[in-house]
Amino acid sequence: MTSTTIDTAAGTEADAPAAARSGRWRAFVLRRLATIAGGLVFLLVITFLMIHLVPGDPVRASLGLNVSPEVVAARRAQLHLDRPLWVQFWYYVRDLAHFKFGTSIQTGEPVDQLIRNRLTATVQLAVAAMALVLVISLLLGMCFGWLTAGGRRRRTELGFNLVSGTVTAVPDFLTGTLLVVVFALGTHWFPASGRQGPQSMVLPALALALPPAFFLARVVRIETVKVLEQDYIRTAKANQLPTVRLFVRHVAPNVLAQSLTVAGLALGGLVGGSVVIENIFAWPGIGTAIVPAITGHDYPVVQACILVLGLIILLVNALVDVVLVALNPRMTALKEY
């Protein structure tokens, strides 16, 4: 019998990734920051340009037709609209840095005051809904993935797909309406609108969370089925690990790593959905501020609202990416973004 061979040659090779790990982390953080910065610049430019893209004179449009030219000119000067474009952009960014969003054309109030009041409400609602989305989708998706793995229980799978497909297909505003009809008008368990006390948040958060939660649950189920078919799960089974341990240690982290990209998109989409839901439930957030601002041509308010919502989305996606990379030692995600 030959003596056992020792692979000395590969030793140096195997060291390289370990040493490069911290370097890659730094590269990742830098790239991530660059993406956020890029997104931020894009947001700033687009919201700034909005006023200039509007056909006709935004000032006149917002002040109405029967205002004297002097008043319009004064207002233009006040908004720096008589200066070159890049100077205006500089003022715009400088003001934002000092948390100055200008004043509302309709009410004359400072916009930062309005944002400050409403941001808390929106963030509260969004965070509650996101938590719901994650809990519901991961629990349901993994449970049904486990039950239907390898083509077992075709009927359960069909039922799950039917139910989750329906809930996903029902638009959030209809979900909201139905919830109000049943739980506010029917049983009087929760208030139908407004923001008084924690129970007032239940219905809007649910309405906001249910469609993306069930959409994500489908993704999670498919990923769970896929992970369960992987060779390394077979290895773990060959080691005769108890089911719970197999699931917690081997299945769940891999499913999470696979589903998070989609989850990031779903959570971002939820921020968009909040505009509609806030209006249905008269929730005093950013979403209820932006609609009258658009119909009333109140551009500073629209600018500020879009800027804030865009920032929330950027933040959510950055967070998802950090979790993704923390989960995955290979950091394959790095190459993509």
Place this chain on the structure above:
Amino acid sequence: MRRRLRGLPAAVLSSPTAPLALLLVAAFVVIGVIGPGVWGDAAVKVRPDLAYQGPSARALLGTDSLGRDVLARTLAATRLSLLLAIAATCVATVIGVPAGVLAGLAGPRVRRWTARGVGLALAVPGILVALFLIAVTGPGNLGMVLGVGIGISPLFARAAQTLATSIAELDYMAAAKVIGVSRRRLLTRYVLLNTAEPLILQIGVGANLSLVAVAALSYLGVGVQAPDYDWGAVLHSGLEALYTSPLAAITPGAAITLAGVMFSLLGEAIARSLNPALRIAAGRKERTPRGTPANDDAPTAEKSVEAAMDNAPAVARIRGLQVEFGHGRSTVAAVRGVDLDIRAGEVLGVVGESGSGKSVTALALAGLLPPSARMRAATLEFQGVDLATAGRRARRAALANRLSVVFQDPMSSLNPLIRIGRQLTERVRVHDGLDRASALGRAEERLTTVGLSAPKRRLRQYPHELSGGMRQRAMIAMALMSDPALIIADEPTTALDVTIQRQILDVLLEVNDRSGTAVLFISHDLAVVGEICDRIVVMYLGRIVEVLDRAMLDSPSHPYTRALLGAVIDLDTDPASPLTTISGQAGPSDSASAGCPFAPRCPEAMERCRTEMPGLEPEAGVGHMVACWARTTAPIAERVG
């Protein structure tokens, strides 16, 4: 072209949801066409005296705040709602798909940047983009359609891009370039044809999203402006009546949902019709004949098997093992009555081509069959415990301590997210209750046994930091952690280079030599098996056709073994003479017939071979058994000679 048209309706209808899709499409088209004409007047008739009414004969689903008939309004709004959604989807397709395809086929640098851009755009919800554009253009249809279209287009761009990228890397694209297919044809016949199915699926989903976004914007009052109205606008006036007449809000909501479902299902049905596999399957009446589990020959002459086994104690005893996959008509029998003993300390080789059931047999013993498999066995004994009848706990306990498995692909058989150390120690910590330190100590020792350098460092590394050969060593070390009585090695060197294969084979032999661990070595390569195994089992279509000692490999009895041996190319093959081949190919129909499964391809097949299944009978020579009528019915003298 004609073929496609013939198959298309069949394929569309083959989808379980297709009839529903067609029904919905027909209903919405009819209502959309006649809606405004038939219900238009009733929809706008204001009757303040009838406001907030529930369902009645006059207004089947009640009235809204102005006393207008909700049902009539919903039906009349169908045309505008659908047209707006379709327009927005068109905008999204026109912007997203070409951008995505071009980005997917561009050079690596452009690809990376566009991927980043699309990723960023994808994060922005469509409704925000729409709100922004509406803020610019002012409330109305134009801003809404453009905004929703642009907002959804990144979704299409991403889909098209990933599809095009994945196709660009496939061999058939390279092959097309080598053939000299023109650029235009490459785009139409290759890229578009092969991406159409998932893309159309995506467009169906996108149309659904457009519909909902348009309705949401109209509901918010920034979309369709009075006096026009779509479902969103109807919903808006309905919500004002919510407290007294909930149906006023639910009716348009239900219409939106149904139309959304229609778009998704329609996309799915069209996509299905483009897939030749599904199309042909739908057009064909008969499918693969159902494999009948060979019940009759399950307990094949157990006596003779026992007689032929010498007295060496068996680690594992398998009798009458049968495994099936699939359901109903598509059932495939993978193992059809296998009897096998694995002796303590031996290296037993199992050879056969793909579909022979060699891996499935081993996985059945290890309890690792996929959930879709169904197994039956008269006896499935491992170290005296009958796994077929034992409870889950007993089975797990029996296997946990003494049976290990090494799989084919070391790249995918280790969990990518967990350090080597934890993966190696998990089993003994769970089952033997070893503490972390001593488990790690044992892991280090086992890594040294399999010849991995710097074992301490390896324990802290992740699988991707090791090369393929190193990972396979780690897998063997993992297999050794609980001092197994049997290691099942399922094609452990197939994915490795010859030089690494040599190292892994040596490690396995060394383990067998040093600790007397039996090895069940599964391989398609007769040369490898012949080199390291004491005994060799040859399988064909789920049955054992021959069992022989290594020494007898020069002169096997079964025609299949001989053919397999003739087809093997090694360094002793004469380059001047053609290779032995087996005519025809193994199909499921061969195994369903009553006779020997190899008979249709066998040069020596007799009449009896086609009608009657030969059992595994002892041949001359110790432990030599063969299932072949041509052998077992020949005169004794000839057999001995």
Place this chain on the structure above:
Amino acid sequence: MSGLLTVDGLRVTYPGGERPLHAVDGVSLHIEAGTTLGLVGESGSGKSTLGRGILGLAPVTAGTVRLNGKDITHATAKARRDLCSQIQMVFQDPYASLNPRMPVGKAIVEPMAEHLSLSNRELRLESGRLLELVGLSASDANRYPFQFSGGQRQRIAIARALALKPSLIIADEITSALDVSVQAAILNLLRELQRETGVAFLFISHNLAVVRYLSDRIAVMNLGKIVEEADAGRLFSEPRHPYTSVLIGAVPRVHQREDALRPLQGDVPDPLHPPAGCRFHTRCPVGPAVRSDRGSCAVDQPLGESGPDGTVACHFPLTSSGRS
């Protein structure tokens, strides 16, 4: 010397994140018309990349490829389309190399439809002829790739490569995804085709036994370089390069023999960071790791020494007695 294909100093470079990867690093080889050159090596040796580089499917950064004396290294897309009638390729994975949405009859004559002006009837006849040439039936023409087994698909791919009667076919690991009995049939088919049509093959494989069976000459690749090139019989009976010798020793044999060679130690080095000097020196059984007087192997790159019976790139080639 004006053979069919002459590759001179070919280098294929993939731009990478950390540093560019020279998957093929200065390779020269030569194929005579109607003969088979076998190309063997471990994974990562660059053998497949070399095949793709010859056809312009991989980024060539240096060197030349000449077909019948004509430089085709950086042929334009249009010129390449004309080359198709002379040089073709068959890929490893028969499941990925056929367009799943095209009936095989159509796929086989696609090159003809592109390059020759034939009527539909003529094309149909041709597809039938080609299918029968590779051992399938003309009535299979209307079926789709998924309706065939792996071996049958590989036959279809070969038929497609033969459609324009090329003088050279690059066969990249075409039997490695197949069962042994199917592999034997494909190899027999290739030999028959060569005898009938006089086509030359560049046969790329990791399997030494298969390469030995099919090839007239054999080139052995290691980490982007050819270490030895010789007549097939000579290469196996008297390997000159230690790497060749080790590879031969590692091939399993049905009828076991006394194994004279020690198995190779260690893994294939990372192609991104190839060792300095001779790229095999870290694993060489007669190199500096074993013999202290051979430190030069770790410093100087050996150049290919051409002799009457082949080329070997080694400072201390083995002699016919197996010693060096």
